[in-house]
Amino acid sequence: MTNYLIKGARPLGGDPVDILLQDGRVAAVGDSLEATGAEVVQAAGLVALPGLVDLHTHLREPGREDAETVETGSRAAALGGFTAVHAMANTDPVADTAGVVEQVWRLGQEAGLVDVVPVGAVTVGLAGERLAELGAMADSAARVRVFSDDGHCVSDPALMRRALEYVKAFDGVVAQHAEEPRLTVGAQMHEGDRSARLGLTGWPAAAEEAIIARDVLLAEHVGARLHVCHVSTAGSVEILRWAKSRGVQVTAEVTPHHLLLTDACAESYDPVFKVNPPLRTDADVEALRAGLADGTIDAVGTDHAPHAVEDKESEWAQARPGMLGLEQALSVVIETMVEPGRLDWAGVADRMSVRPAQIGRLADHGRLIAPGEPANLVLVDPAARAAVDPAALASRSRNSPYAGRELPGRVVATFLRGEATVLDGKATR
Template sequence: MSDGTGAVETVLLRGVRPLGGDPVDVRLADGLVAEVGTGLDAGGARVVDGDGLIALPGLVDLHTHLREPGREDAETVESGTRAAAVGGFTAVHAMANTDPVADTAGVVEQVWRLGREAGWVDVHPVGAVTVGLAGERLAELGAMADSAARVRVFSDDGHCVDDAVLMRRALEYVKAFDGVVAQHAQEPRLTAGAQMHEGEVSGVLGLTGWPAVAEEAIIARDVLLAEHVGSRLHVCHVSTAGSVEILRWAKGRGVDVTAEVTPHHLLLTDELVRSYDPRYKVNPPLRAASDVEALRLALADGTIDAVATDHAPHAAEDKDCEWQAAAMGMTGLETALSAVQEALVDTGLLDWAGVADRMSVRPARIGRLDGHGRPLAVGEPANVTLVDPSARWQVDPAALQTASRNTPFRAREMHGRVVATFLRGRPTVLDGAPVDPGARP
């Protein structure tokens, strides 16, 4: 960040509380945490009043749909990453189900370069596991790993790699460059035509159900495959209590498996589908209250490693229609931290150090990101998020930075709000609003 004279501007965060601890001053300079202490002299730095604010390492999202290239009517890398910054993120993983699919080095490099040009957060493309997400033959995994984007996470998200032989080959292949396969666990034959969670509510509404076993069967198969080949497996958007038990069993055996849960699966249940409001149509579907409770406890005890938004923007015509025709998916980047505060912090299940671990440290480790998920200590990269835990705000879809309006939290009062975000020491968000890129180098 420059002050306009060519000199590098420093920032002094005054009286912030790292991980909810005691207040300190933190100086950011040259992209690093330069000094931590009390009563630090401003020394010409831009001073940010952090009284009452929690300081966290910049959040990392393992699961973001930016839609570009191909569906710029729903989201662009620019709008999606701006939304990410407002949500407190400094890095996101962009999913591969674009058009064209991110199954070649050329496409992942395009997404990576668009992220660099936008400058709001670091964009790390996720490469497709199979060509065109078709589940028939492996994509160019090695070429994507060797590209400028340095892809380390591969997923056909939106589609399950249901062929066991292909899944085994993918797990074997990514071992060569310490990659990970992120599985969308959904047995397709058990979910044909599914519209919501299979349970009491689906029976009352007469909607085709998405049974929990369709997720659990794939996770069970894949942890055994990962154990067999000695590779890393990541499970996307875990949604059932049974899945939690399988993951707990697998981790107890020493399987190298990690998992994520979405904010909406930590707060919302299938009871909302009684309204037939397409905002609540998502894959995997909103589950029963007992599943929500199991997911919260599993995130708290570390069985589930990370919170990932599965930010899935859609154009208005794909959501503002009857339930059967509506696309599946919800936006989530700007509401994620608030949802986690309500579900985990305010209920006493996690402290702020735990939030940092699940929303920054572990996601960065899973994605093999350098410079993210690091402690707020001298010499570390200055990727920082400041949160006001006492704030209460009502979600107005029109006021969000994402290009789409399909938030499940419309008009809901949320707990806590991101006040500022710093990417390598330069502000991308101040006072809760994005900083004009023209004011940044």
């Protein structure tokens, strides 16, 4: 095993120090460290953060390996600075049994670029009718703790209540895709002035907010943990703030694209901007940034959703919703939160690593950079700026909404348990 001596990095943006990674752990943090045999990584000017943790990734394997595989998605994640990603359950077959979650987990281990943590489906086949064998998935080698029907809402309130209750037995959490399906039949984009003019069926904010309001009340009632996926509206942030003030055990994530883009993107009718929940208004973007800054929103979750070309180069209504996110997530957070001064580097580490790891109950991730801790960390050059070139992405798909957009921040190196998965901005395997 290679040992690494990182010279002059700034942990959480603080003063430059040297960091020695040895045998998968942080061995020492201090000035002018020496280590014979260790590979030196010059990191002057780079910010060191704990390895990023994504609560919301679609790796598409099994079923749509033409769009992404566990391996290609893992590589994209490592290049984005992640050391752990939660792989969503809406694969084909659905990850609703111990067998499927173990298969995904094993594929992640084989790729060895990030820890791939499978998410289990809440209901069989994501059909929203009866609970999947949640306990079996929890007890499997994959040790599933996050359960989600993402892509579909667990809309039946009785079923949602039971799911919330049931996962308490193994400290699990239900991650809800908050979308009242009867209010979003045929929905294509945020319902508002632009949908009215573009003639695209509207996806009302109330369809998300109604479910979140219902679910926080249910979570409070049964004393369970609830996680809300991809919060997209100002109203949702208000409901979450209210729920947290009441002591409800609710956490929430926001996607990079909802922090940056608005429904104005739909004017091009280019389905690369079609996503679920849809891009919202400027006011929503502002509320989401504020919510992430004050901690009402706990985490950034990419909702990395690769799609094959034929599923995106089509009419808007025919296209599948979803955007790539892993490789640009940190850059978008720097652009929208760090550069405007709304989040410092410690805040970035908290929202992109510490809290998501806690929500997912990942003991080895989201730890501070300190002696004895697992050596999961990322080195970022905050001064670098580059335009996004979809052709250069590691993902197998090309549906990046940031194509051609100049974004700040470059992941220079990522370490997973002391092994470099990314060096000099390139994946090591």
